[in-house]
Amino acid sequence: MNRGKITNRLPLFVSSFFLSLVLPFTFCLALFMPHGDAYGMEETSHALAADAVASSQEMRQSMPLLISNRKIIVLKGPIVGLSATERVANSTKRIEDVLRATKKVPQIAIEDIEDGRATRITLDGKPAFVVTPIDIDPQAGETTQIVARETAKRLHDAMAEWQEQRTMRYIGMAILRSVAATLIFAAILWLLARANRYGMHKLAMAGQTQLQKTAGGRLDWLDRGFIHVSIMRLLRLLGWMLVVILGIAWLIFVLEQFPYTRPWGEGFEDSLVQLLADSARQGVAAVPGLVLVAIIAVIARMIMRIVSEFFRRVGAGKIEVTWLSTDTVRPTQRIVNFIVVAFALVMAYPYLPGAGTEAFKGLSVLIGLMISLGGASIIGQALSGLILMYIKAFKTGDYVRIGEAEGVITDVGMFTTRMRTGTEQEIILPNKSVMESTTVNYSRPSSGSGCIIDTTVTIGYTTPWRQVEAMLLEAVKRTPYFADQPQPFVRQTALSDFYVEYKLVACLKPHADMTRSGALTALHGHIQDVFNTYGVQIMSPHYESDPPEPQVIKEGDWRPHPAKPSAQDS
Incomplete structure (x- = not known):
């Protein structure tokens, strides 16, 4: 049998289960327990005896008197040497003896005894039990007469059902x-x-x-x-x-x-009715609060739309605000929206259904604890993202170096910063690590608007430094992607034991159709060509001494097979 057939036949399985279990059980109860014996199982009597009630003076034993599985009255003890259990057992026996002696419901009578301090209930003139002062709660306004009359009504119904069980x-x-x-x-x-x-x-x-x-x-x-x-x-x-x-x-x-089994069914029915009634009352009582919550949500939504339209116009340049720039429009809008939502939640919280219950309060505390423990890292990342946006360390499109990563910024988010390297690899950096790292922005030169490129070579002391600087500047001129302004320059950054370290700095044209890594590759090629042309060998960064002959490549050997001329050779 496949899963679909089993699912379709589940209702039949359920009905078969109920039919095979509940009907024989109720039939056995009806045939084999016709006496309404409340104490067929000793465990049941002990469990019920645990519901002890306190009199006005001391803790007393209590035991319910059951006829036909219905509670008639709770008798207490000890009294005149009889415990509550003994009182119930004796009363049950007297009632059942009367019921066995007749085929109709016995006549119930109520009479005061002991000068009205107690009330006796009789069946066909025979005593059944006595309601004593210790069986009532005077503080609730009960008297033995009142309790006896209510008990008589319940006893009449129970005895009628007892007779039905024998039919x-x-x-x-x-x-x-x-x-x-x-x-x-x-x-x-x-x-x-x-x-x-x-x-x-x-x-x-x-x-x-x-x-x-x-x-x-x-x-x-x-x-x-x-x-x-x-x-x-x-x-x-x-x-x-x-x-x-x-x-x-x-x-x-x-x-x-x-x-x-009728008391069980009635109790089940009463519980369901009470549950539905309570749910209906709570639902009706929650309607005004829900209406107010809906009003708060609508107002918050309207405010967020107005704010979004304002920031959209600022971002499009239709509205000029001195304290906002194009880069900070989006994070500022997020912060304002978060504040509006948080304020709306705080205002709506007391009007939510069940907000005043202990369960709701406990859930709120649990959620707050989870956020405080598990969300510390997330909040730190978000704050780092906001700081990066507002300090304007870089923006989308800038070429930067963050720690060991270098590339073009493609997105500055709330939690992460995305970068694409010269080898077309995407790097995702957590904003917290970005804040903790050194950032070099090559897209912000002191003058001009191009991207800064630098490279380093080391040449021996036997080569004049003026010649090295001239060759490096000539290599920049041969590379068509660099701007004339600001002018490229060379700096001697170190005088080491065996060589001088030269750093060449140049600026790409603002709209050069070349990536930084491509321009740097072309520049390195021209540096090698220029140094080979003038017979100066490059042995960086491990220069120690000059060989017998300069290690250079003659111009006629620059493009051996299978190399072909390229655009950077011009």
Whole structure:
């Protein structure tokens, strides 16, 4: 059997389980426990005896008196040498003796004894039990007469059910009604299973078509299969909710057919009704708060739209603000939106349903603790991103070196900075590490608007430094990507033991159609060509001494096979 068949037959399995378990159980209770014996199991009596209540003077024992599984009264002890358990056992025996002696409900009578300080309840003139002052709560306004009258009503109903348990005709009718209800329940489940198998697909297709027709093109980004599966699962969920509701109704009906299980069914029904009533009252009470929350959300949304329009105009240059630049428009807008949302949440929090409950408060504390412990790194990254945006260390399009990484900035985000290197690799740097690293911005020269490029060579002391500087500047002139202004220059950055270190600094043209790495490659090629032309060898960075003959390449040997002339040779 495949998974689909098993899913479709689950309702039938559920009905079979209920039919095979609950009906025999209730039938056995009806036949084998007709006496309404409240103490068929010693564990039950001990569990019920644990519900001790306190009198006005001291803690006393308490024990409920049960007839037909219904609580009649809670008797307390000790009194005149009898514990609460003994009082209940004696009272139960007297009541059952009266019930066994007659086939009708005994006549209940109430009489005051001991000068009105206690009240006795009799059945057909025979004493059943006595309501004493220790069995009542005077602080709640109870008297023995009031408690006795309420007890008599409950005792009458319990004895009527006790008599019903001894009537096979009634038990048979109860079983027939239970079987009929079970068959109806099983038939409904079978119909639901058939509808699930044959009709749900068509219903889902109709719902999908209607949804797409109503939404127009707003759902084009969703896959049709996803919409179909979602509607199918929603219908299946509704089907299972219906099965659960019908199952609860069936179970309550079956339990209420038998006198012994009737209190369970009534208690179950009362609990569900009370739960639904409480939920309805809470829902109605939450409506004003939800309306206020909706108003706060609408106002916050309007403010955010106004703010977004303002910053959009600032970014487009339609509005000039001295304290805002194009680079800081987006982060400033995010900060303002965050403040508006946070303020709206604080204002709406007290009006949310359940905001005053301990569970809601505990959840709020838990979320705050999780954010404070797990979000410290995220908050640090966000703050670092904001600082980078506002100090304007670099912007999108700048060529920078951050630590060991070097390339063009493609995006400055709230948490990370993206960079693309000369080898077309994308590097993602956490903003916190960017703040902790040294940043060199080559796109901000002291004058001009091009990108700064520098390179270093080391030449021996036997080569005149003026010649080296002239050759380096000539290599820059041969490279067409560099600007004349600002003028390139050479600096002697070190006088080492065996060589002099020369640093060449030049500026790319503002709109040069070449990346920094490509321009640097062309410059290095021309430096080698110029030094070879003038017979000066380059042995950096490990120069120690001059060889017998200069290690240079003659111009005729610059392009041996398979090398071909290129644009940088001109």
